[in-house]
Amino acid sequence: MTAARLLVAALRDPGSVAGLSAAEWTALLTAARAERLIGTLAHRLDRRSVPASVARILADAGEGAKQERRAALWEAEMARRALASLDVPVVLLKGTAFAAAGFDAGQGRSIGDLDILVPQGALDAVEQALRAAGWEAVKEDAYDDAYYRRWMHELPPLIHRERDRMIDVHHTILPPTAHPTPDAGALLADAVPLGNGLSVLSPADMVVHAAAHLFADGDLAGGLRNLWDIDRLCREFSQDGQGFYLHLVERAYFHRLGPHLMRALRLTHHLYGTPVPPYRTPLRIDLNMTVADLLFVRRLLARDGWGRQGHSLTRFGFYIRSHWLRMPPLMLARHLWTKATRKPA
Numbered sequence: 365m366t367a368a369r370l371l372v373a374a375l376r377d378p379g380s381v382a383g384l385s386a387a388e389w390t391a392l393l394t395a396a397r398a399e400r401l402i403g404t405l406a407h408r409l410d411r412r413s414v415p416a417s418v419a420r421i422l423a424d425a426g427e428g429a430k431q432e433r434r435a436a437l438w439e440a441e442m443a444r445r446a447l448a449s450l451d452v453p454v455v456l457l458k459g460t461a462f463a464a465a466g467f468d469a470g471q472g473r474s475i476g477d478l479d480i481l482v483p484q485g486a487l488d489a490v491e492q493a494l495r496a497a498g499w500e501a502v503k504e505d506a507y508d509d510a511y512y513r514r515w516m517h518e519l520p521p522l523i524h525r526e527r528d529r530m531i532d533v534h535h536t537i538l539p540p541t542a543h544p545t546p547d548a549g550a551l552l553a554d555a556v557p558l559g560n561g562l563s564v565l566s567p568a569d570m571v572v573h574a575a576a577h578l579f580a581d582g583d584l585a586g587g588l589r590n591l592w593d594i595d596r597l598c599r600e601f602s603q604d605g606q607g608f609y610l611h612l613v614e615r616a617y618f619h620r621l622g623p624h625l626m627r628a629l630r631l632t633h634h635l636y637g638t639p640v641p642p643y644r645t646p647l648r649i650d651l652n653m654t655v656a657d658l659l660f661v662r663r664l665l666a667r668d669g670w671g672r673q674g675h676s677l678t679r680f681g682f683y684i685r686s687h688w689l690r691m692p693p694l695m696l697a698r699h700l701w702t703k704a705t706r707k708p709a
Contacts, residue, residue, distance in 0.1 A: 366665060366667075366668065367391035367395035367667055367668055367669040368395055368399075368588065368664070368665040368666070368667040368668075369665060370384075370388060370391060370392045370395065371395045371401065371588065372588065372635050372636065372665070374392060374396075374405060374408070374409065375401070375404065375405065375408055375592060376635070376637050378409050378410065381413075381414065386415075387669070389414075389415065389418055390669065391668075391669030392405075393405075393418070394670060394671045395669070397671065398667055398671035398672075399588045399589055399667060400474040400586060400589050401474070401592065402422075402428075402474075403425050403426060403428060403429025403432070403472035403473060403474055404471070404472040404473060404474075404589070404592065405422065405425070405472070406422040406425040406426035406429065406472055407426065407471045407472030408472070411423060425472075426472065429473065432475045433470070433473075435475075436459065436460045436463055436475040436478065437463060437464060439460070439478045439524075439527070439529045439531070440456055440460050440464060440478060440562060441560075442497070442524075442527075443478060443480060443531060444560065444561050444562050445497075446493050446494055446497035446499075447482075447490060447494070448561060450493055452482055452483060452489070452490065453482065453483065453552050453563060454481075454562055454563065455480060455481040455482070455551070455562070455563045455564060455565060456480060456558075456562055457480060457537075457564075457565070458479045458573075458577075459473050459474070459475035459476070460475055460478055460479065461564040461565065461570070462593070462597075463475060464558055464562065465556075465564045467596070467597065467600060468596045468599070468600050469592075469596035469597050469600070473589075473593075474589070477521070477529075477530040478529065478530065478531045478532070479531075479532045479534060480531065480532070480533055480534065481535070481548075481551065481552065481555075482534070482535060483548075483552060484535035484536070487535055490519075490533055491519055491522075491533065494522055494531065494533070495522070498524050498526055498527075499523065499525070500522060500523060500524075500525055501520060501521075501522060501523075502521045502522065502530070508520065516539050516540075517536045517537060517538055517539045517540065518532050518533055518534040518535065519532075535548060536548035536551075537551065537576055537577070538576055538580060538581055539581070542580060542581065542689055543580075543689065544576070544580055544620040545620055546572075546576065546620065546621060547618065547619055550618070551565060554569060555569075567597070567601040567608070568601075568608070568611050568615040569615060569619075570597055571594060571597050571598060571612055571625070571628075572612070572615055572616045572621055572625055574590060574593050574594045574597065574628070575594060575621060575624045575625045575628035576619075576621050576624055577590060578590040578591065578594075578624075578628060579624040579627055579628060579660075580621065580624045580689055583679070583683045584664060587663070587664045588635075588664055591631060591632050591635060591636065591664065594628050594629075594632045595636040598612075599638065599639070602639075609643065609649065610643070610646065610647055612625065613625065613626075613647045626649070626650075627657065627660065629649060629651070630651055630652075630653055631657060631660060631661065634651075634653055634657070634661065635661070635664070659678065662675055662678050663675065663678050663679065
C-alpha cells in the first residue's frame with residue numbers, strides 16, 4: 365500500500381494502523397506531514413495503541429495543532445477589532461472558520477493564513493483599516509497588484525508586520541474569470557453569526573466552498589486535507605437528517621458548482637467512506653466513480669513514503685487545468701507571457 369493510501373486508510377479507520385511495520389509507520393507519518401494532516405492523524409489515533417516512538421511524534425503534532433488553532437483564533441480576533449468600526453459583515457473561511465465554530469473539521473487541522481469574506485463594495489475600506497492596524501503588502505509588485513485587483517477573487521495578500529501572519533481578504537470564492545460564478549451576495553446573506561462580530565458560511569455553503577476550492581480553483585495540491593474537510597463537514601451537518609444532502613445539492617447548483625460538488629461527494633465517499641445517500645429522487649446523487657474521477661484519485665494519492673509527489677505527468681496536467689479554470693485561453697497566454705518576460709524587481 366502506498367504512503368498516501370496508508371494515510372487515507374488511517375484517517376478513515378484508525379484501527380487499520382494495527383500491525384504496521386516500522387517502515388510503514390515512517391511512510392504514514394511522512395505522508396501525513398507532507399499533506400498537512402499530521403495534526404488530524406494525531407487527533408484520530410489512540411496513542412496508547414501505537415509504538416512509543418510514534419506516540420511521541422503524534423503528541424508533538426497534537427500540541428502543534430493546538431498552537432496553530434490558538435494563533436488562528438487570535439488572528440481572527442485581531443482582524444475583527446481592526447474592522448469593527450466599519451459595520452460590514454466579516455465571514456471567516458476555511459480552517460479558521462471550522463475552529464471558530466467548533467466543528468469537527470477543525471480538530472487537529474493545520475491552519476495557515478486567515479481567510480475572510482467581505483462585500484466587494486467594502487474592499488477599499490477594509491484594506492485601509494487593516495493597513496492602519498499593521499498589515500502591509502507581502503510583496504510590492506505593480507503587475508501582481510493590478511492583476512489581483514482586476515481579476516482575482518481577493519485582494520493582494522497582506523501580512524502583519526509584527527505577528528508575521530497572512531490575511532487573504534475575499535469578495536467571492538472563485539476568480540471572476542472562472543467559469544462558475546458563485547453568488548457572493550447569497551454567501552454573505554446566509555452566513556451564520558458567531559455572536560462576536562464574526563460569522564461563518566452556512567453549512568451548505570461551507571461544503572460548497574470546500575468543493576469549489578478543491579476542484580474549481582487549484583491543482584489539487586493538498587487535496588487529501590481538503591477532501592477530509594468535506595468528509596467531516598458532511599458527517600456533522602447530516603446528523604440531523606439526510607435532508608441536508610438535498611439542500612446541499614440544490615445550493616451547489618444555485619452557485620453553479622453542482623458538478624464540482626458531485627465529484628467531491630463521489631471522491632470523499634470513495635476514499636473516506638463518507639455516508640452519502642445515493643438519491644434517485646427528488647434529486648440524483650450518483651456515487652459511481654467515473655473514468656475522470658480515477659484521474660483525480662491518482663492525483664490525490666501522488667505521495668510516496670518520502671513525502672515526494674509522484675505521477676509528474678498527472679500533476680502537470682492538473683497544473684495546466686488549474687490555470688485553464690481560472691481564465692480564458694488568450695488571457696492566460698498574456699498573463700503567463702507577462703510573468704515569464706518581465707524583469708525582476
